[in-house]
Amino acid sequence: MRGIKDFFHDTNDIALAIVVVLIAAGLIVWRMHIILQYPAEMAKAAAASSGTQTEETQNSSSSSESK
Secondary structure, eight states: OHHHHHHHHHHHHHHHHHHHHHHHHHHHHHTHHHHHHHHHHHHHHHHHHHHHHHHHHHHHHHHHHHO
């Protein structure tokens, strides 16, 4: 009886680990397109903020030259 009980507990732990890994893999595959779009969005945000900073720098330097 104890051998069956040990086998069930060992198998149950392995089955639970497999289920957890499958759920994690499923979530990653499900959201893959969003995960892969993130660097492009960050690059756009960085380009937009550097463009804004460049315009602000030009505006402040032109206003200081006019003084």
